[in-house]
Amino acid sequence: MQKLGLTQSLQQKLSPQQIQFIKLLQIPTAELESRVEEELEENPALEEGKDEPDEVVDEYEDDMDSSSDDDHLDVDDYLRDDDFSGYKMQGDGDNEDKEMPIAMHSTLNERLMDQLGFLRLDDRQYAIGNQLIGSIESDGYIRRDVDSIINDLAFSQNIDTDVDEVEEILRKIQTFDPPGIAARDLQECLLLQLERRPDDQNVDVYVAKLIISECFDEFTKKHYSKIMKKLDIEDEDYVKDAIELIRKLNPKPGGSSTGLVRTQYLIPDFILTNDNGELELSLNSRNAPELRVSRSYSEMLQAYDKSDKSDKKLKDTVSFVKQKLDAAKWFIDAIKQRQHTLLNTMRAIVDFQYEYFQEGDESKLRPMILKDIANIINMDISTVSRVANSKAVQTDFGIFPLKYFFSEGIATDSGEDVSSREVKNELKMIIDDEDKKKPLSDDKLEKLLKGKGYNIARRTVAKYREQLNIPVARLRKEL
Secondary structure, rough: OOOOOOOOOOOOOOOOOHHHHHHHHOOHHHHHHHHHHHHHHHHHEEOOOOOOOHHHHHHHHHHHHHHHHHOOHHHHHHOOOOHHHHOOOOOOHHHHHOOOEEEOOHHHHHHHHHOOOOOOOHHHHHHHHHHHHEEEOOOOOOOHHHHHHHHHHHOOOOOOOHHHHHHHHHHHOOOOHHHHOEEHHHHHHHHHHHOOOOOOOOOOHHHHHHHHHOHHHHHOOHHHHHHHHOOOOOOOOHHHHHHHHHHOOOOOOOOOOEEEEOOOOOOOOEEEEEOOOOOEEEEEEHHHHOOOOOHHHHHHHHHOOOOOOHHHHHHHHHHHHHHHHHHHHHHHHHHHHHHHHHHHHHHHHHOOOHHHHOOOHHOOOEOOOOHHHHHHHHOOOOHHHHHHOOOEEEEEEEEEEHHHHEEEEEEEEOOEEHHHHHHHHHHHHHEEEEEOOOOOOOOHHHHHHHHEEOOHHHHHHHHHHHHHHOOHHHHOOOO
């Protein structure tokens, strides 16, 4: 049996203006220009250029007020909670993952197929070679075992072959450029590259081949003494020169030939200049496009006010016009709010890190987290995060992403807090100056940092070392 009931609920719902502002705030400068162009194409009521004189805006506002009182045209007819699709916002629907066009070049697969065409292969061998090249991954390796490739040939192309025939064609493909291509593991990849170097008069190449083929496990673990003992080599220089040669080889021969080229330009959102000790902050002009509401669309509303309001077609037309005018006004307001928020946030960062921006000395960076800036500008942490994650500032000593200035604090013996970036720099300097024959462990690094006045734990040292992409002591060892 059905029953009727009355319930009361309270919900928070973002308005279209808020959604528009959030999406505009988080995009970087490089994308803002294309976003503005997209809006200009889709909304005829939005135009580029300086704002019209105030009387045009006033006429638009007055006409909206008079029209809203008119019984024949209600705002709810064209602006409802369930009908936000009339105003298209960036990120709605499938457009969230839209990417900018990128330059296309010949792919690794295409270049290998071109080289395959120079081999004198019959149709059967060519099909096998095609299958092998298709199995090569973007980094240049074939990780599928030969038996699986044989099964693929049997089921997909009705070619009955065996391991010997497939490996014979694979060896021919492994002679293609780039060197080391079509290897099945790192060991084979390095050997393929070494085989292209003559070793009849080059001791380094000969020893390098022995190390990779017979002592690969010891080489990866940097057990150099075991390598010398196993190969019966007494002169340490032979092993040292051979290892230096191996390090120059490419472990990912296909890594630079994926066929897709993405060039990323770091366009600063802010420009900070130091004029005799006075810091001057300005917003990049690309972040402040000159937009205005179309005068012709505003005049359409004036014409409607003087026309016969009982005409249904005219009423529908005016509803569309007012919807576009509202959308244009929302977009302009969102751009202005974006500019205001960006400047407020950056001014707070500059004031907080004033000493650093005076000289550019990393030791002057103060510990700063998102909450510190959020408290200064009286905004939510998520707003500061959106600004910091995708924006950059141009200074007299380089262009830096805003995330660069945020760091945790580490206590010192004097009771002060210093930036974790300063500790990382000190850690890097210690590791750069260490004896590579006896690299320092994390425990020793911890003691050295504590000796310099930084109260830091060993696991924090390990975390900072990993963030700096510095391997453990054993892997830093050199002959």
